[in-house]
Amino acid sequence: MGTKDRIASDLERSFAEAGFAEQGVEALRAEADVSLRTLYKHFPSREAMIVGALEHRDATYFRWLEGGPQEGAAHVLHPLVRLGDWLGEVANTGCLFLNAWAQYPDSAAIEAVVKDHKARLAEEFRRRLARVAPGRDTGHLAETLFLLHEGMTQAARLQGREIAYEAAMHAARAALAAAEID
Amino acid sequence: MGTKDRIASDLERSFAEAGFAEQGVEALRAEADVSLRTLYKHFPSREAMIVGALEHRDATYFRWLEGGPQEGAAHVLHPLVRLGDWLGEVANTGCLFLNAWAQYPDSAAIEAVVKDHKARLAEEFRRRLARVAPGRDTGHLAETLFLLHEGMTQAARLQGREIAYEAAMHAARAALAAAEID
DNA sequence: CTTAAGGTAGAGTGATCGCTTTACTTTTCC
DNA sequence: GGAAAAGTAAAGCGATCACTCTACCTTAAG
Structure with missing residues (x-):
């Protein structure tokens, strides 16, 4: 599903820039530019949002290491x-x-x-x-x-x-x- | 002042064992075994408690490195x-x-x-x-x-x-x- | 004895926050 | 064309939490 992945990407960026603590769910919602309901549909808890962001970062980083x-x-x-x-x-x-x-x-x-x-x-x-x-x-x-x-x-x-x-x-x-x- | 330092030592141990997030002010108070009022007299905010604990750890660690x-x-x-x-x-x-x-x-x-x-x-x-x-x-x-x-x-x-x-x-x-x- | 400093216990307050819910609209696809 | 899937907006709820305040006690110097 593309939507979930795009949100995960936004969450990753959001957490990376502002840290985990200073970032309420409402701020994450705004960054991903979706409704709260949709956000919770894909990531049923704040913890799941963090896990999603980390999984996205994991993929991003290993792609970054390719080649050479x-x-x-x-x-x-x-x-x-x-x-x-x-x-x-x-x-x-x-x-x-x-x-x-x-x-x-x-x-x-x-x-x-x-x-x-x-x-x-x-x-x-x-x-x-x-x-x-x-x-x-x-x-x-x-x-x-x-x-x-x-x-x-x-x-x-x-x-x-x-x-x-x-x-x-x-x-x-x-x-x-x-x-x-x- | 000895009281403040003893509380700082308790705070350091408390943060080290349980982390920063999972530890409300009430839990810190209990660990230091003082009243909430006294705790806030020495450390006027949660942030100050963290700073106090870190300063205590700083001293502890450099003492640990002595000798050899x-x-x-x-x-x-x-x-x-x-x-x-x-x-x-x-x-x-x-x-x-x-x-x-x-x-x-x-x-x-x-x-x-x-x-x-x-x-x-x-x-x-x-x-x-x-x-x-x-x-x-x-x-x-x-x-x-x-x-x-x-x-x-x-x-x-x-x-x-x-x-x-x-x-x-x-x-x-x-x-x-x-x-x-x- | 008095008084003031500094302690205790613990209820209360205001704000925040994660999450749910209601009511409605848009998109997709057979 | 119509139904289902998926989205939006936003109010509200329950719990937590940092912090304050009230009321009372202990200790020790003058």
Whole structure:
């Protein structure tokens, strides 16, 4: 259904720009430009609206990571490079998923969509490392790169995007070099 | 004043255990075991209670980082080691400061105390590096270590404390080795 | 003894907010 | 053409919540 997806897109943008707390259902309704009844038809609770926005962001972000170099260290580093681009385009409010989870620590639905997204992100690094260094045990390296991804996201709002990007890339290259992946 | 500080300590614990959103003023009052009137005398708004709790946590955490090896790479890595210990002791709900900021993105007072805390943390790494490698430009390394600190905090709740700790230490050692600091 | 500072208990208030409901209109599609 | 599906507008409801206010008690200095 196209309508639901378009609303989800509006909700994602709305939450990303204004945060979760400062945003009542009436404000979300206005942003999506639908009636309250229609909004609740597609998302039967405020919690469902948040989950819908996160699911939409999940799809958006993985599409954002597609493409790039297919070999060598650059293939492995590509998601970090793209995160750097991403942080340059959006308002710098940290990670939408972690912010949502911080706000609703008791919601099983939100926790599930957050953990699922992050698990798939970690898997993305594992897959890229397996392609570049087949047959080697790169599990710990994948965890390191995932940690750098999370660190860059948080550091960007604290130290600025440029500094965070350089710091993460520096650490990532050092870790790959130590494992003799180039 | 001792009373205010004792209440701040209770507030910190309360927010750390139950999060910010799920915690009404009445619950905070009960946790601090004072009357509502007294609570509001010391912290004239809910926002002030959060700021008070964060200031208390700031002091607690920097005290936690004291001591440890005074030379070599171990001196620089010490805050990361202590963060690993910390994450083993507290309920794993991410960073109290960033959670508070996520919840009140429009509060200048909260933003200030969060940024101040993080700036001092970055400064801590700069100071330690300056001690171990005097005269050298270690600014980018300090940023990298700060980023690993933030990354470990977030990764711990997503991948587990052990994995996050190993990943961060692995990256930190690789970065220090690349700069020939041992 | 008095008095003032600072504590307790807890009811009350005004505003907000998530969500429902009523009444009506538009669109889709056989 | 007509019925069903899906949309709009907006008032209203019930609950929650931050915060205030009333009334009373305890303690310790002068």
